[in-house]
Amino acid sequence: MPYKNIENMLETLSHYIRSEIQDDSVEQLILFAQHYFSFGAFEELANTSIEDLYGAVLSHWNLFLDLPAGKEKIRIYNPDVEEHGWQSTHTVIEVVLPDRAFILQSITMEINRYGLVNQQVLHPVYWVHRDANGKLIELSNSEQDGFSQESVLHIEINRQSDIALIKKLKTSLYQVLCDVCAATEDWSDCIHKMGVAISELTNxxxxxxxxxxxxxxWLKDGHFVFLGYREYQMIEQSDHYGFSVIEDTGLGILRDTIARIPDDNFLPVSDDAFQVLNSDAPLMITKATSKSTVHRPVFMDYIGVKQYDASGKVIGEKRFLGLYSSSAYTCELDSIPLVRSKIKTLLQQSKFVNSSHTERSLLFVINSLPRDELFQANIEPLSECVTGVLQLQERQRVRVFVRHEVYGHFVSLLVFVPRERYNTASRKKIQKILL
Structure with a gap:
């Protein structure tokens, strides 16, 4: 191990940079390098030669020197001494962009989607002052007037020799960053639109x-990560009802430039979905058909606020896409509007005496259900499920509860197996049947 600790490594690197660079940029490069490696895991860097540490940071520095306003840069390469001045057994991904939320999580999600593994990650954030063309004027590790924050990512993955795959990954990462930028730039606008929707219902x-x-x-107050927003009108076409996008209403990942409008601009809905759309419930709470490229790699949550004409007929929808925040999954159920009213209705329907053992058992079952079920399911399937689970406590049997999503895109399956019969083998058999 050539270095005693991270401080000794950074000091050695600074001396090496001064021996290699003799122009006015040397102090800025040293500042860049010090911050670049200071948040890295020392055990991952300890056996890296000083030449390779210098080569890695110099490569990223050269990428960092120019960054047009609001843009991002990505470079993916296999370091080679003759071509790059340093070497690594890994493929290296270098990223520079204005700092914002969800960058590292979203990029890591996309890398994992390719079946690749992060071997090393560095993610320093700098305060930067650039000229009108994006050329670096000055760098700082602390806030300064006239400076803005920029993120730098150095990610090493298992080495890739397939040039086509590297190009595809680079294109995908640019798209992910496009989504991240759109979502974060329009975040406050989406929250404003939610405020408008609330006011319209209140009025x-x-x-x-x-x-x-x-x-x-409750969603607006920090329990929902807003990723996109769009408005739709309900139309009839060839004896079928569906949604038509209202142009120039898209925000975040639903901007018209990202979520392109179909040529016919018609998104049909099933007869069952149309009946739900015309029900008294003012909200559509379900899952979107696409997975998020931002923050978490799961199907996005869909909150639709129905729009009405003067006669009370549904004529459209304000649609919010995003993800429930972590606090939405950990807070007490009785603090969540709509969910608490569902629980109250379930208890009333059960006709149990308050504080009875059976009521406590019912509440235990409700609290053990996946929270997404409580958000999305209406009273009928919830009642069938919780009552059925309660009855299972007296029986050693397997039971499956099925719920069809309102638009027919998904089916929710809750499988209950007696503890004594549950093991890895039985789980795999169930998965094989259902998936």
Whole structure:
């Protein structure tokens, strides 16, 4: 191990940089290098030669020197001494862009989607002052007037020799960063649109809308990661009802330049979905058909706020896409509007005496259900499920509860197996049947 600790490594690197660079940029490069490696895991860097540490940081520095406003840069390469001045057994991904939320998680998600593994990750954030053309004027590790924050990522993955795959990965990472930038840039606008939707429902002055209004406010108050927004109108075409995008209403990942409008601009809905759309419930709470490229690699949550004409007919929808925040999955159920009213209805339907053992058992079952089920399911399937699970406590049997998503895109399956019969083999058999 050539270095005693991270401080000794950085000191050695600084001396080496001064021996290699004699122009005015040397102090800025040293500052860049010090911060570049200071958050790295020392055990991953300890056996790297000083030449390779210098080569890696110099390569990223050269990429960092120019960055047009609002743009991002990505470079993917296999370091070679003759070509790059340093070497590594890994493929290296270098990224430079204005700092914003979700960068590292989103890039890592996309790398993992390719079946690749991060071997090393460096993610320093710098305060930067550039000229109008994006050329670096000055660098700082602390906030300064006239400076803005920029993220730098150095990621090493298992070595890739397939040039076509590297090009494809680079294109995918640019698209992910495009989504991240759109979502974060339009975040406050999406929140404003949610405020408008809340005001419109409030102005209707209907007592039955109070819980839906409070649910939307709960989302707005930090329980939802807003990724996109768009408005749709309900139209009839060839005896079928569906949605038509209202142009120039898209925000975040639903900007018209990202989520392109179909040529016919018609998104048909099934007859069952149309019936739900025309029900009294003012909200559509379900899952989108696409997975998020931002923050978490899961199917996005879909919150639709119905739009009405003067006669009360549904004529469109304000659609929010995003992800429930982590706090939405950990807070007490009785603090969540709509969910708490569902629980109250379930208890009333059960006709159990307050504080009875059976009621406590029912509440235990409700609390053990996946939270997404409580958000999305209406009373009927929830009642069937919790009552059925309660009955299972007295029986040693397997039971499956099925719920069809409102648009028919998904089926939710909850499988209950007696503890004594559950093991890895039985789980794999169940997965093989269902998936």
């Amino acid at each position: 209707q002055g209907k007592p039955e809308l109070q819980e839906p209004i409070e649910f939307l406010q």
